[in-house]
Amino acid sequence: MKISLTINGREVSADVEPRTLLVHFLREDQGLTGTHIGCETSYCGACTVLVDGKTVKSCTMFAVQADGASITTVEGLADNGQLHPVQEGFWERHGLQCGYCTPGMIMSAVGLLQEKQSPSEDEIRHAIEGNLCRCTGYHNIVRAIEYAAAKMRGEEPPPPDWEEEEVSV
């Protein structure tokens, strides 16, 4: 079945077998392996991409359903080698360990920051509730998103919490 869509700003036409999941199309047909496959049951969120600006889990959508849509994957965030503020936040605040969940986590954060400029910690945690991380305990991911939010508002990000003054006993 022929489909035409926009992926990371690039017009793409392809002939896909209707049973192909969007995530398989992105990874195998388009070579965009930044989007990971974790569970294929929509639990883990590793495959999160933006479809027409909204986060969805690309393992539970057929590629043909994206006909006419605009898709953004983690590869589409950086601008001419300049990291997106969310990517920079994950780098600067150690928002990852193994990195498997990171692309999906970053896309969920991008989805949140499109809607809310100054999310509270609660709102950040609610926004990444559909993304599982088995390494970090989420703490540094929340800090990374706070970093990105500040950057995107044109403010100085809060200092990393490992630089906070130690409490003397």
Next chain:
Amino acid sequence: MEVIHPRNLEEALAAVADGMTPLAGGTDLMVEVNYGQKRPERVVALRRLADIADFSPTRIGAGVRWRRIEKEGPRALAQAARTVGSPQIRNAGTIGGNVATASPAGDGLPFLAAVDASIELTSGSGSRLLRWDEYFVGVKQTARRSDELVTAIVLADDLPERQEFAKVGVRNAMVISTVCCVVTRREDGATTVALGSVAPTPMRARRAEEMISSERSPSEATLAEFARLVSEEVAPITDHRSTEEYRRHAAGVLARRLLERCLRREAA
């Protein structure tokens, strides 16, 4: 496999009448497809069918996604919407899908029972409205004929002033309800109590409703009796998600908690 994208409701209905499998947000069907439990040969994808995405205080199109209901829906339904899956799931999943799948654990369903909503079913030969208790007939069993699509949820224009939803599950997000509940209460005390995950279909706790509706400021003993009646009326089973005993207990606790929230809002 074949997937078609109908341009309008008429084309969608023709496809369904022709035996094609309807696919809305995909949050149920796609999981079954990925697990190999279902292998639909022919699929009609409804994702972008604007004809069933209308939204008004008395009518919510089947294609309306949880993301929108969470922001614009009636209070208890919006609260329920916020607990559906995660942001990505709420950007995909629709209320029509919840109703069509008719899982006993469907988070949107107790609200429909609590406010006596109707389900609009449409086929090539026209539409019919079924009250929720005529529509839901068993575990994932409904009165929908195979040539019909769920096209809308129809609500009364005088929903109760106070309405509260809550659910119990093993974690906060991406969780299927162990018990979910909606309590509504009107100015005159008329109360409804609807529960999910505790019977084959969403259900009402009628005896508890009757008892509490005549109580204007229920005492501690009355609230305890209300919770006991709810626990007694539900008909849960023990399965991989919980036990009958726990579900009975949690149903009473939840219903009482929600009633107390309604009463506090009444007092405020």
